[in-house]
Amino acid sequence: MRRPVVMGNWKLNGSKSMVSELLSGLNAELAGVTGVDVAVAPPTLYLDQAERLIKEGGNKLILGAQNTDVNNSGAFTGDTSPEMLKEFGASHIIIGHSERRDYHSESDEFVAKKFAFLKENSLIPVLCIGESEAQNEAGETEAVCARQIDAVIKECGVDALNGAIIAYEPIWAIGTGKAATAEDAQRIHASIRAHIAKESEAVANQVIIQYGGSVKPENAASYFAQPDIDGALVGGASLDAKSFAAIAKAAAEAKA
Template sequence: MMRKPLVMGNWKLNGDTKMVAELIAGLKNELASVNGCQVAIAPPNMYLSQASDQIKGSLIELGAQNSDVNVSGAFTGETSPLMLKDVGVKYVILGHSERRTYHAETDELIAKKFAAVKENGLTPVLCIGETEAENEAGQTEAVCAKQLDAVLKTLGAAAFNQAVIAYEPVWAIGTGKSATPAQAQAVHKFIRDHIAKQDANVAKQVIIQYGGSVNAANAAELFTQPDIDGALVGGASLKADAFAVIVKAAEAAKKA
């Protein structure tokens, strides 16, 4: 089956009203002719409503960078999956290494968020990946399996129907170091095979993005790999032209 790649921009803690307006205008212009790739942007929560209004009539869909597990209640400072959905969000990034590191998010908490996001009709984008030390110790597959198993063991393989996984080696995020296409493909194949042990059909359709210093220069070669279905893009997603090159590379690789 043909998986339609998804290229998603994680804007992280960047932006203001003017920048959001300009960046989305630029993206709409640059991506007007694209049809072979799904595209999403994940601005800070503060600007989700503005972004939702601005992307109307384009192929760009809306993502959020995080969600709470609760839908409402006495949880000061949190944002619920229902609220995200209410302002037009489709995708929710979960378990990003920055959340795991700075907010001590555990595999168990991330699995609960995954369940809450799915229950409320949103598409989770589950970030998994190993640190440099884990990579050097040959632990890459073990770490990825453990992070996947938090969801597989609590929710079952079916939870990955209509879900996205983003393999982001922590040592490659914002460092300028990227896994080689062959290294990334090997891990993506491992991830797909790991899910296939429980359900081959679910494994076939799940979108597995690569993330970690994806840029205009390395995108094309990454996307020609059979198990790499697009990218979760950090820094390069803040420039319309750089992001568009990545989207078009994903589109071209799948058409080829």
């Protein structure tokens, strides 16, 4: 049985005081919660502080990061390597987020190279896929998701998806307050799993597929009740300890 993963993407938000307050709050809110893996991805500058606070809290929070380079060293000003992320205890690395694809012109092929390099460095890729509002309205959602996954399969082979996480995030639902219905999200998750199953049913059955896009405590349980939704990649709600913990608890309860 797949174990749900709820991950908070803090994006470009944070300060030393915020990191301390948020992680202290999460450690308190998640005490005794089992049956779900809970991860946080702060900005890179706060990885050291987050690593120390997570160790002190003792709640087995997982530390992640929001991006990686495709090199471990060299003349790549401003980039952060998998080796560096590992040294600070980060294991779950977000790649392919729509903001990176849009603002930094990251192609499917470049995201696939990041995926391959994370696997090479024994880190867990959290591969974001999803369609724009225009693509959704044109009925292209499943084709867009398939194309983004196929870039990884072409680069690495389908077995590389073992131990990885896929996060389906409809772009039109990220930070907008809009959200896919639980039934619509389930339909797309099922199609993603079926697409992978064309290459390997065993891989498709075990791969974790999260939903992301305006996930909140009020709607989380409806998503997690769906058979193919294995947790969530959470944006805004992950910046509030009570809200984020409520989402994690909903995942644990739904999948128990």
